[in-house]
Amino acid sequence: MPVNGKQLVIGGQEILPGERKVIDIPVAPTYTHDNLSISVQVVRGKRPGPILFVCAAIHGDEINGVEIIRRLLKDPHLERIRGTVIAIPIVNIYGFINHTRYLPDGRDLNRSFPGSTRGSLTGRIAHTFLQEIVVKCSHGIDLHTGARHRSNFPQIRANLEDPQVLGMTEAFGAPIAIDAKIRDGSLRQAAGDLGVPVLLYESCEALRFDEIYIRAGVRGVLNVMRHIGMLRRSRARVKPPIISRNTHWIRAPESGVLRVLVPLGAEVDKGQTIAFIADPMGTSETDVVSDSHGIVVGRTNLPLAYEGDALFHIAEIGSKANWEVDEFHEAHEPDASELDPDDLSSAPIAI
Numbered sequence: 424m425p426v427n428g429k430q431l432v433i434g435g436q437e438i439l440p441g442e443r444k445v446i447d448i449p450v451a452p453t454y455t456h457d458n459l460s461i462s463v464q465v466v467r468g469k470r471p472g473p474i475l476f477v478c479a480a481i482h483g484d485e486i487n488g489v490e491i492i493r494r495l496l497k498d499p500h501l502e503r504i505r506g507t508v509i510a511i512p513i514v515n516i517y518g519f520i521n522h523t524r525y526l527p528d529g530r531d532l533n534r535s536f537p538g539s540t541r542g543s544l545t546g547r548i549a550h551t552f553l554q555e556i557v558v559k560c561s562h563g564i565d566l567h568t569g570a571r572h573r574s575n576f577p578q579i580r581a582n583l584e585d586p587q588v589l590g591m592t593e594a595f596g597a598p599i600a601i602d603a604k605i606r607d608g609s610l611r612q613a614a615g616d617l618g619v620p621v622l623l624y625e626s627c628e629a630l631r632f633d634e635i636y637i638r639a640g641v642r643g644v645l646n647v648m649r650h651i652g653m654l655r656r657s658r659a660r661v662k663p664p665i666i667s668r669n670t671h672w673i674r675a676p677e678s679g680v681l682r683v684l685v686p687l688g689a690e691v692d693k694g695q696t697i698a699f700i701a702d703p704m705g706t707s708e709t710d711v712v713s714d715s716h717g718i719v720v721g722r723t724n725l726p727l728a729y730e731g732d733a734l735f736h737i738a739e740i741g742s743k744a745n746w747e748v749d750e751f752h753e754a755h756e757p758d759a760s761e762l763d764p765d766d767l768s769s770a771p772i773a774i
Contacts, residue, residue, distance in 0.1 A: 431474070431507065433463060433555055438507070441469040448555055450516065451544055459517070461548075463556070464496055464510045472506025473651045476556050477644055479511070479566040481533050481610060483518015483525070487627035488566025491640035500645055506653045509556055515548070522630060524570070534606065536613035549613075557614050562591065562651055563621035564644055565610055569628045575721045576688040577626040577639050577751070578738070579664065582611070587620040593663050594650035595622060595643040598688070598751050599718055600664040601738055622647070628724060638755045665718065665746060667738035675700060675728040677709050682726070688748040689719045690740075697735060700728060715739050718746065 431438045434446040447460035477495065479488025492512040495501070501508060513519045517526050525531055530545035538549030557563065569575040579595055580603035581588045592600045603623070605612045614621045624643060626636035646661055648654045675681070679700040691697055691713045698711035711734060721736030728734065 431465070431467065431559065433465060433509070433559065438465045438467045440467055440471075442467050448551060450548055450551065461511060461514060461516060461552070465507060466496070466501050466504065466510070467507045468504040468653075470505045472504070472653050473561040474507045474509065474559060475648065475651070475653065476509040476511065476560045476563045477566070478514050478552075478556075478563070478610075480513040480515055480519050481565065482531070482567065482629070483513075483515040483520070484522050484571065484629040485524070485566075485568040486519070486630060487568045487632055487636060488624070488640065489513060489519075490632055490637050491566055491644070494637065494641045495644055498641065498645065500648075500654055504648065504653045506561075508648075508653075509560060511552075511556065514552060517544075524629070533610055534608035536608055536610055537616075552610075553613055553617075557610075557619055558617055560619055562587075562647070563610075563614055563619055564647060565621055565623045566640065567623055567625050568631070569625070569721055571629045572725045573721060573723055573733075574628040574631075574687055575625040575736075576719065577624070577636050578720050580623040580625060581621075582615070583666065585615075585620060588622065591620060591622050591647050591650060594646045594661060595624070595664075596646050596661040597624065597639065597643060597664055598662075598746070599720055599738055600666050601670060601720070602666065602668045625720075634757070635752055635755045638757065639751075642755070665738075665740055665744050667717065667720075667740055669739045670717075670720065671715075671737055671739070672733040673697075673711065673713065673735040673737060675730055675732045675734055676711065678729045679703075679707075679709070680726055681711075681723070681728045681734065683722065685719060686748050687719055687722055688746075688751065690717070690744055690746045691719060691737070692716050711735070713737065716741075716743075718744070 434448040446463045489512045526545045528544045535545045535549045538546040579597045579600040583602040627633040683698045685697045696710045701708040717737040717739040720738045
């Protein structure tokens with residue numbers, strides 16, 4: 424497993440112990456011959472230790488993680504780390520520029536690993552990322568959001584059967600962890616095949632920032648760094664996540680205007696009415712009922728629904744958790760003392 428005691432070369436540049444460097448890894452230019460590159464910031468501690476990559480925007484419209492990484496790179500804790508942080512705020516630069524999930528060839532980067540040097544544009548990007556970044560790391564954190572018009576409550580998705588991954592998951596401090604199957608072609612699969620344990624942090628909606636979820640993400644990455652020995656451990660105890668082994672979507676029983684009755688992150692009971700759908704004239708109204716006990720980890724933000732549309736993503740849990748969404752929000756609300764009017768990185772964001 425890679426550690427920070429050996430030579431580290433990324434994009435043809437060596438990063439020495441105690442050095443901080445921004446490296447641009449060239450990728451295919453646009454068809455107008457404008458050059459593009461994946462920008463990487465490497466923070467290498469003076470002392471040996473793990474090598475952690477933190478990446479975002481593998482799906483180009485999932486931007487909440489970009490802000491998490493920006494704040495992480497400004498955090499003073501990085502000045503005294505053991506090992507190395509490799510931060511890649513925007514992996515899919517093409518999708519990021521065009522506000523889209525995919526690359527120009529229409530493929531999903533997170534279904535294209537390990538890629539190849541002779542394949543499609545997406546496959547070549549996947550291969551470059553794997554060879555330039557992942558193979559040189561000992562651990563990884565991949566930051567994602569929900570799709571357009573869908574929000575995800577902060578959650579970890581990971582292979583919880585792996586003891587290393589489980590330890591990182593418990594350390595992160597997200598309220599919910601989902602034992603998610605590894606999908607073919609995903610970064611998690613490719614990294615796992617190389618022996619690199621990876622967590623996937625989901626929060627927010629595509630093309631949106633959420634201040635609470637950003638703060639939870641930054642705190643979670645630092646918690647993982649403490650867990651794997653990159654930072655001195657804190658005396659503060661991290662509350663273990665609620666673990667779900669199965670999730671499913673509740674779909675619209677008919678078409679109409681959706682009115683939601685429970686917040687994202689709410690614990691719901693089997694048989695509980697969590698929304699209703701009415702026709703615009705108000706002549707009919709149908710309840711949307713939870714078919715199991717669980718946590719609402721995702722939901723649509725569109726108030727208009729066709730029959731069969733996915734409305735609520737439920738993470739099933741076996742017993743009553745007595746979970747309150749407000750507790751999570753209160754724990755991550757910034758205090759007035761934390762807000763610096765001259766520093767946008769600490770200010771609440773509304774987009």
